[in-house]
Amino acid sequence: MARYHDIAEAVRGAITRGFYERGSQLPSERELSEEFDVAPGTIRQALGELETEGVLASRRGSRRTVVGEPRPAATFEEFRSFAQWASSRGRVPAGHVISGVWQDASPLDREELRLPTAARVFCVVRVRLLDGSAIMVERTRYRDSVGAEVEQISSDCPSVTAWLAATANITFSRAEHQFSACPAGAEDARLLNVRRGSPLLMHKRVSFSRDGLPLEWSVDRYVAGTISLVVDNSLNANALRWA
Amino acid sequence: MARYHDIAEAVRGAITRGFYERGSQLPSERELSEEFDVAPGTIRQALGELETEGVLASRRGSRRTVVGEPRPAATFEEFRSFAQWASSRGRVPAGHVISGVWQDASPLDREELRLPTAARVFCVVRVRLLDGSAIMVERTRYRDSVGAEVEQISSDCPSVTAWLAATANITFSRAEHQFSACPAGAEDARLLNVRRGSPLLMHKRVSFSRDGLPLEWSVDRYVAGTISLVVDNSLNANALRWA
DNA sequence: AAGTGGTCTAGACCACGTT
DNA sequence: ACGTGGTCTAGACCACTTT
Incomplete structure (x- = not known):
């Protein structure tokens, strides 16, 4: 256009x-x-x-x-959504919900989602599969307006992101990501079928609406070696920082 | 201006x-x-x-x-250079060279640095300290033109990046980063004073000159919990992708 | 000195979302 | 219908680098 x-x-x-x-x-x-x-x-x-x-x-x-080869120009959605990324690579994404419950927002929830003192969040634990094997466990906490929609999604829906956009007109327009490494805990080890203490790539994410409202935050843990993250930066455009 | x-x-x-x-x-x-x-x-x-x-x-x-709070707007250099990042946060960076030798370029070197079949690279292993404790081991391989300069740097120089810019007029203008998690190997464990197999954040990096020439590539491994990486992305600007 | 990218002007029209 | 951001025009001047 x-x-x-x-x-x-x-x-x-x-x-x-x-x-x-x-x-x-x-x-x-x-x-x-x-x-x-x-x-x-x-x-x-x-x-x-x-x-x-x-x-x-x-x-x-x-x-x-x-200067160099043109990059495929990955889209924002492709990165934010596990399912959309996998599909675009011709791999088979899957996932199932381990638990989905409403809780009172913890102080951390209130900070990340900018919630008032009394608020509920919808907490979901999912395991994600790639080509049939578990590679990631995702612990997401949604603000109530979004959680009310997520609650209705069937537990084996491949892409929550796509579902929210299609049926509830909820889209994400910006996200902040934090990456580090951590040892697998007891639950991680069980869900991902690895030994306790084995290395995981930890990915914390806060996603915002167009208006800058935080809609969800999540901590994802990937089995080491299954997937990695690529970032470009330059003098002109730098979106990275250490913390 | x-x-x-x-x-x-x-x-x-x-x-x-x-x-x-x-x-x-x-x-x-x-x-x-x-x-x-x-x-x-x-x-x-x-x-x-x-x-x-x-x-x-x-x-x-x-x-x-x-929408939100304005970010500090971290510069490219602050992210690319460990020393500059640390200084900007009021922390004390240090580092010492474990080894620095010339080697024939491996097939991997030739691919990353776009070298001809016969070429040498200068290989440096450094340990980086933050506020006195070892948090990262860095294995860098420089193309010969850069290696010749790096060779002359004293082994406890806090910022190789700053030294190269000041004395050899070599500056980095773009970089590609890849992040994953891995277990500490034998050398990692010894240098970082952690147990073998404990989780490390792995950071592979290729840095380019203004002209798009790859000048160095490096694999850095951070002790889990010491440092993490923050990235922003949005529908407008996305520099991230999975791999 | 010549050519280039970087910045800026002072408009114009369109597509879109709200009213 | 109206106001908005998104795009585009057809120039201008300056700073910088190379010749």
């Missing part, structure tokens, strides 16, 4: 097809604006997209440089 | 000071352009910066919404 996005895709495609080689130089923005018959600003917007992806690096005075 | 950046900072500051409350609504872009006496496009660029940070969320028809 947007012209600048089409141009970005066109340039990305030209790089993929080898028309522009790695390390070679793109035409100047003014030349490109004539070639595509758009205003220079539109070209800048297009190239800006590719710069953020790390495909291009710009230099003044000299000419801008083609 | 750039007007749009000043405006972004001004709005960020206004949010921090509570002038705009969380969940409240910003003036329209046209109003802001009058207030700051700039063209509308400049305002868009400024607000775009805040949207990517997740501080603002925009909606059409209604008015755009102030």
Whole structure:
């Protein structure tokens, strides 16, 4: 739809097809604006997209440089949702609910979800399978408005995210993630079929609505070696920090 | 220097000071352009910066919404460099080199660093300390041009990154990171003073120059519980993917 | 000196969401 | 119907780098 996005895709495609080689130089923005018959600003917007992806690096005075392979450009949803990620890779996601109960919000819940002093949260423990084997246990706590919807989802629904978007018009637009490592606890070991104390990748996540309201927070634990996380960052765009 | 950046900072500051409350609504872009006496496009660029940070969320028809607390906006360097991160937090970074040797590039080196079939790499093993205790072991492999500089660095230099920038004019402009969990091996256990098999956060990293040339790649292993990684993503800007 | 990217102007039109 | 953000135009000037 947007012209600048089409141009970005066109340039990305030209790089993929080898028309522009790695390390070679793109035409100047003014030349490109004539070639595509758009205003220079539109070209800048297009190239800006590719710069953020790390495909291009710009230099003044000299000419801008083609840097690397274009990335598949993973979407936000693909990352946030286990099922959508798996499907996009041609793997088979599955999952079942171990428990789903309403609890009074703990102080931690109230902080993460910005809840008033008296509030309930819907707590779900799920085990996620990839191609038939358990790789992750997920402990999620939903704020009441979302929990009321989640409660109605059948326990073997492959994608909670997709269900919420389709039937309750609840979508996530931003998330904050924290990663660390931890030893498997007793319940982890039982659910994931690993030994106690074996290494797990821990992923804490808080997901927000478009309005910035925290909708859920979750602690997921992955069996080491099954899955890993990839992040790009650059001088232009950095979404990472240590804590 | 750039007007749009000043405006972004001004709005960020206004949010921090509570002038705009969380969940409240910003003036329209046209109003802001009058207030700051700039063209509308400049305002868009400024607000775009805040949207990517997740501080603002925009909606059409209604008015755009102030979403959350402004983040400290960690810089790329702060994340890439252990020493710079630690210093910025008022903690004491230290490190010493366990070994530093030239080796023939392995097939893996050649792939990660895009080297020709015959090439050397400079391999360094370092232990990093935070406030006096060992928390990370780092195994880095530099391409020869960088290795030649690294070789001259004294073994207790706190920040290799800062040294390279200052004396050899070598700067990193982009990096790709991969995170997973793994058990401590024999050497890890000895260097980090933990038991074999205890969980470590594994961080593989490839760093690139402005021109997209891979300069080094590294596998760092952190003692679980000492440090964790935080990432933001959103529908607008997503730098994460599973692998 | 010439060319480039980075920034900015002062508009325009459209699609969308709310009223 | 109206106001909003999203996109785009057709320029301009400056800072920087290389020639």
